[in-house]
Amino acid sequence: MSVYVGNLSYEVSQEDLSAVFAEYGSVKRVQLPTDRETGRVRGFGFVEMDTDSEEDLAIEALDGAEWMGRTLRVNKAKPREDRGSFNGGNRRNNSFSARY
Template identity: 80%
Template sequence: MSIYVGNLSYEVTQDDLTQTFAEYGSVKRVQLPTDRETGRLRGFAFVEMGTDAEETAAIEALDGAEWMGRDLKVNKAKPREERGSSGGGGGGGWSNQNRGSRY
């Protein structure tokens, strides 16, 4: 399992996250997704820790904490939903693709 870290500064680096989460245990991996079109950071990350206890300690310590001028949202990452290859539509829910285009 991994940790979702949201509301990140767009200036954050993998090293920044690694150093911060290393205070709570061993950091196995940090993933900072970028926008496919612009290459800009998307404002969230995923962090994998060495053990469940380390993940729990990091979540409890960092969720809601101010870091780099923002209040972090830190929780267990949810499994990625499988997306069909039909090109979208039909689901009725909002996806990342249509945020900001409400009409």
């Protein structure tokens, strides 16, 4: 499992985020998605820690905290949804099929 961190400054680095979470336990990995076109951080990230209890402690301490001029949103990351292919995947199951 990992922790979702939202409302991050666009100036944040992986090292910055790792240092903040390291106050609550051992950080295994930090991911900061970037915009494909600009290469700029997208304003959210994910942090993996060694244990669930460390993640819970970090969430409790950092959710709603002010950091780098922003109020952080911190919670358990949800599994990524499968968005399927363009136009909703299987056309037969598409509720907008043309039957006029």
